[in-house]
Structures are given as structure tokens and as C-alpha cells.
Amino acid sequence: MTTYTEALRHESSIDLQTSKVVRRKPRFRLWIVFSVAVVIAFFGLIFSRISLDQTAFVLEDLEQKIAEEEARHGALRVEVARLQSPERISKLAQTMGFVYPATFIALDAPDEAMFADLENHRIRSPVLQAAQP
Amino acid sequence: MARPRWRVPDVRLALVGVLLVFAWIGVGIRLIDIQAVRADQYAEQGLDQRIKHEELAAVRGTIFDRDGVELAVTMEAVTVFADPAVVREPEITSQLLAPIVGLSAEELIQRLTAKSRFVYIARRLEPEEAARVRDVVETESLKGIYFEKEFKRVYPADSLASQLIGFVRDDDQEGIEGLEYQYQEALKGESGSQIIERDPYRNPIPQGQFVVEPPVHGADIVLTIDREIQHAVETALVRSLEETQANSGTVVVLDVATGEILAMATAPSFNPNRRSTADPVTFRNRAIADMYEPGSTLKVVTVAAAIDQDVISEETLLLLPSKYVIPLEPDPKVYTDVGRRSEEEMNVAEIVARSSNIGTITIQEMIGNEIHYNYLSAFGLGRKATGNLPGEASGLLRPVEDWCASTCGPSTAIGYRVDATILQMASVFATIGNDGVWVQPYVVKEIVRADGSRERFHPLKRPVLSEVTAQTMQKLLRGVVESKRGTGHRAAVAEYTVGGKTGTTEKFLPELGRYSENARVASFIGIAPVSSPHIAVAVMLDNPKGENAEGADFRFGGVSAAPVFAEIVQAALHRIGVVPDVP
Numbered sequence: 001m002t003t004y005t006e007a008l009r010h011e012s013s014i015d016l017q018t019s020k021v022v023r024r025k026p027r028f029r030l031w032i033v034f035s036v037a038v039v040i041a042f043f044g045l046i047f048s049r050i051s052l053d054q055t056a057f058v059l060e061d062l063e064q065k066i067a068e069e070e071a072r073h074g075a076l077r078v079e080v081a082r083l084q085s086p087e088r089i090s091k092l093a094q095t096m097g098f099v100y101p102a103t104f105i106a107l108d109a110p111d112e113a114m115f116a117d118l119e120n121h122r123i124r125s126p127v128l129q130a131a132q133p
Numbered sequence: 134m135a136r137p138r139w140r141v142p143d144v145r146l147a148l149v150g151v152l153l154v155f156a157w158i159g160v161g162i163r164l165i166d167i168q169a170v171r172a173d174q175y176a177e178q179g180l181d182q183r184i185k186h187e188e189l190a191a192v193r194g195t196i197f198d199r200d201g202v203e204l205a206v207t208m209e210a211v212t213v214f215a216d217p218a219v220v221r222e223p224e225i226t227s228q229l230l231a232p233i234v235g236l237s238a239e240e241l242i243q244r245l246t247a248k249s250r251f252v253y254i255a256r257r258l259e260p261e262e263a264a265r266v267r268d269v270v271e272t273e274s275l276k277g278i279y280f281e282k283e284f285k286r287v288y289p290a291d292s293l294a295s296q297l298i299g300f301v302r303d304d305d306q307e308g309i310e311g312l313e314y315q316y317q318e319a320l321k322g323e324s325g326s327q328i329i330e331r332d333p334y335r336n337p338i339p340q341g342q343f344v345v346e347p348p349v350h351g352a353d354i355v356l357t358i359d360r361e362i363q364h365a366v367e368t369a370l371v372r373s374l375e376e377t378q379a380n381s382g383t384v385v386v387l388d389v390a391t392g393e394i395l396a397m398a399t400a401p402s403f404n405p406n407r408r409s410t411a412d413p414v415t416f417r418n419r420a421i422a423d424m425y426e427p428g429s430t431l432k433v434v435t436v437a438a439a440i441d442q443d444v445i446s447e448e449t450l451l452l453l454p455s456k457y458v459i460p461l462e463p464d465p466k467v468y469t470d471v472g473r474r475s476e477e478e479m480n481v482a483e484i485v486a487r488s489s490n491i492g493t494i495t496i497q498e499m500i501g502n503e504i505h506y507n508y509l510s511a512f513g514l515g516r517k518a519t520g521n522l523p524g525e526a527s528g529l530l531r532p533v534e535d536w537c538a539s540t541c542g543p544s545t546a547i548g549y550r551v552d553a554t555i556l557q558m559a560s561v562f563a564t565i566g567n568d569g570v571w572v573q574p575y576v577v578k579e580i581v582r583a584d585g586s587r588e589r590f591h592p593l594k595r596p597v598l599s600e601v602t603a604q605t606m607q608k609l610l611r612g613v614v615e616s617k618r619g620t621g622h623r624a625a626v627a628e629y630t631v632g633g634k635t636g637t638t639e640k641f642l643p644e645l646g647r648y649s650e651n652a653r654v655a656s657f658i659g660i661a662p663v664s665s666p667h668i669a670v671a672v673m674l675d676n677p678k679g680e681n682a683e684g685a686d687f688r689f690g691g692v693s694a695a696p697v698f699a700e701i702v703q704a705a706l707h708r709i710g711v712v713p714d715v716p
Contacts, residue, residue: 074209077203086290
């Protein structure tokens, strides 16, 4: 037969055990979760800052490349204009033996119907068809 | 109980402790001062060191010809400079760099050893040249040589239309001549700015402050100039100057229907890319800046006015004396015709073809000064032809009230007492070619702004002659070239009908206040093809000398200027694609 004191001690131990289960286990898990979350957030923040900085560097590089390409485009435009210079072309033509024709032959421009015929002929012609891109 | 006595080590320890406490208190106070009390001030100082306010230069607009080919363009260039205090081996550096930058080794040594922290080595090198310099600097590890990006104005067609286009000042790229000057405001654009955080190596700090106000680039200008025609004109002009030994030559080609200036050239010219070696006299755009007395080319206005007023027709016969004398004291004024010494009956067509002074004076007397003046004014004389070109002269057409009763009418009738630019005279003939409608000449077709908006030029127009009168005048001008005794037969072109008028004017010497005995201004101005006029071409040669292969005197417009006209007409009409009207 269980005495009152034993019963009390039994009850107390149960209470103590219960209280341990109820109070200590959840607190430990929360701390773990919280700590992991904080660490993840910390590294996530660092990672996002690094990513942003890297993107900024990439952007800077791209802007630099755009500026370089634009400068190159400008230089090429000037080069094209220089190459198209009538003075340069006429000098080259003279060295290559080109001369103005002694007679000028004007060709009457064919009317639209003739152009249409020409187009049809071109399409029908197997040789020209092969030559067309 | 006895109080324990302080021992020396304890006192030292206590002192150190006290000192440490004070030190920590000091550090704490400073920390609070930096982090709390003056935090904003220090943050601002730090930001000031990192923040850079930089100007973003606007790119100067491009000048295009009528086909969209660049005549003046701004490109990126590289300026090379040095800090002589950092340059270690000036002799070796100068020997390596001098041949690339176009300086002598001695000159470069002088610069590299100057007592200064900044010297230019080369300004505005093109990218390829700069790359060569950079290669040498990097491979030879030369110290104290630096590179900076700048803009450079380039004229890809070199001397083509150089007087018209003008040029910019090297230092600040501001237009100082020609269209570069006239359209400076439109071309230059507006600089922008940026506020950016940079590290000590001038790299942008990511996530730092970055505020940009982008520049507004300069507007592009599209001209009416046709590059091919301009080149043909300049080639013909240079050849003519070599042949006739004229001091200078000027040509204008106009589209008669639109007023577009297709070509405007003065020879000798210069290359704006190398203008430091050019003679400044060649910068002058004589087509608009120089005035001259048009001489016989102005007779067309006298005759056109009389026909338009129904005073005469092309068939009207006039009895012309051998000379026309105005009795002035002490010396009477005598007008004569070249190659005619007796009285002769001529119709109006012959008067124009043979450029008769007396015939034209007779016609002028028939219409009177006031009508004559009204027509001269209506043709645009005495006013700037375009009104928007730099240095453009208005010419000189005195008010009719100021005309004297004796020689003013007769002299004006044959092209004296009136000063005009060659562009104004081209415009007179273009009006005749355009069936009597005067169209304001212009050279800037449109301005294309950075936002894409376009500002087109719309020329003024006004009728001056009736269509019938204009067509009669076209016929008369054709007679100058085609008739047996016409003064302009050398202006004939194989495939096209052309019409025009020769001009030979005694050159006025302002420094002596009188006309030269030998020097002449020779000109030929005309239209082509006469069957359906497309262009008006004006050629003027200043003081041509010598004779052609046939022994004809180059001082006459029909001998020196007319062949240039013919060459230009042929090239221009081929370029435009006008079908020949002579079988």
C-alpha cells in the first residue's frame, strides 16, 4: 500500500518529469531553429550583397564595353566616309585607268509592265533562280 | 587593527589602473564624439572624398551631305600627357614615342624634362595611333605617361566644301568658321553631369551614390550639298585656276526649282583636318562673302524687265550707234561695244547674244530707272541671298532716289554700280530657269535634334517675271551659247541645251580707288538644260591671265569661265540623272 508520502513523492516526480518534457524540449528546438535562421539570414544577406556588387561590376564592364563599341562604331563610320570620299575614289579610278566616257548613252527607263515581265522572266529562268539568294 | 601600508608596486598598479581608466574614458569620449556628436560631419567629409561631380560632355552633332554621308563628324580621340616628375628615363621615352606622336626627339625631351607636373605629348590622337603609343608605354613600362579621352572633329572628305562647312577650335571644339560657327548652338548640344561614388583608384563603388543627368547630344545638320557635284565643281575649278592663273575661282550650283545649293566652292581651298598649315586667306567663302560688279551677266535683268513690261520683245529692232556718249564735264562718259565700230541695227536677241552695252543701255532708257530698280530688287539684289550663312554679304543696290540722272542708269544696265555675290547672281539666273519664280537659296536642308525631331527649312518664294517672259529669257540665253556671234559658245555641252551669259568686268582696286587697266573678273552664269531647266551654275574667276590654245584672251568670261561652266553642267546633270535633250 502506498503511503501518502510515497504518493506525494510519486506525484512530484511525475510533475517534475512532465515539467521537463513540457518546458525544456521546445525551448531547445526553438533556439536551434532561430540560430540556424539567423545564420542563414546572415549568410543570405552577405551573399545577396556580394551578388549585387558582382552585378554592379558586370554592369560597369558592360557599360565600358558599350562605350568602347560605340567609339569603334564612330571610328568605323568615319573610316567609311573617308573611303567614300570622291577625291580618293577619283584618284584610285585614275590610277586604274578609268576615264569619263567620250559619249553618253541614255537609256529610257522601261515602264512598269516591262519591269513585271523582267521579274517573271527572272523567276522562270532556272539559271537565275539558282543564282537568287 | 593597523591600516595596511601602501607598497610601491601597489601604487604603480593603481596609477596604471587609473591611467587606463582615463584612457578608456578618453577613447569613449572620442568614440561618442565621432559616432554621435559629430557623426554627420565626418560622414559628410567621407562622402565628399568619395563623391565625384563629373561633367558628361555632349557629342557635337554631325554635318551630313544630302545623301546622309558624313562631312563633319566628332569621334573619340585620345590625348597623351606626361608628368615630368614621374618620368624616369626621358631620353629613352622620347626616342620611343617621338616617331609615333609626330614630334622630334629633342622637342619631346624638352617637354618631358620641363619643370611642371603636366605636359601634353600629343592631343587628340586617333584610336589606332593612341593604341600604338599605349603598346609602347606598356611593353617598355614607361613611367609618367598617361592617357585621357577627348573628342575630336574630323572632316572625312578633307577639303571638300571646306569654306562652307568651316571648322572648330581645337581647344574647346567650338565652331569658329562656316556652318560650324553659324550652327554652333544647335551642333554643340548640352553637357550632362553625374554624381558618383568612386574609390581612391577611381573605380565606381557598387551600391554607392549614382545620379546621372545625361547630356543632350548636338543636333545633326543635313545639307543640300551633293558630294559628287561638289567634287566635280572643285576639280574643274582647280584645273581652271592652273590653266588661267586666276587668283581665285568661285562656283555655285543651284537647283532652280527648290533653291537648294547643290555645290558651293572656292579655290584655292584648304584641308580642315590640317588647317594649321593652311593659308587663312583660303578660309574665306567667296561665294557669299565677296561682292563684285556682275558686269554683263546683270544685263539679263535689264532685258527681262523690259520684256516683262511689254516695252520690247525678242524681235524688237533697235538702231544702235557706234558709241553712246554722256556729256559730262570735264570728261564725257563713253560707252562702246566690244568689236563694233559702226552704227548697226540689232534685235533684242542679238543684243543679248553679243552682249551689246549700247543695246542694253538703250533698253534701260526705255524702261527708266524706277522700273529697272524694282526688278533688280525683286531678283534679290541688295539683300542677303540666304540670310543664314556666316559672313554673307548683302551686296549693294543703291536706292533709286540716289541714282544720278547721267551715268547711273546706263552703268547699272550693264552691271556696274551694283555689287552682288556670286550666289545672288546664280539666284537671278535660277529665277529665269524656274519660269520667273524666285526661290530663296539655302544650304541647310534640315536640323535633326537628339530627340529625333526634325526642323526642315522652307524657302521663301515670290514671282518676279511672268512665265512667258522667263521662257523668252531662257531662249535668249540659249542664243548666247548657240548663235553664231554669241559670246558664250564655249559653254556648249554635247548632250544638253544650255543657256547663259558671259561677264567680263574691270576689276575695281579699292586701295587705288579706280578700276584696273588689265585685271578682270571673268564670269559665266547659266541654266541647263534649257528645254527644262534643272540647275543654274555660276562661275567666277578673279583676274585670269594669258591665252588659251586658240589665242583667245582668258580675261574674257566667254573664254575662261564658260568652259568651266560646261564641264560642271555635264557632270552635274549626269549625277542628277537628267536625260539629254540633244539627240
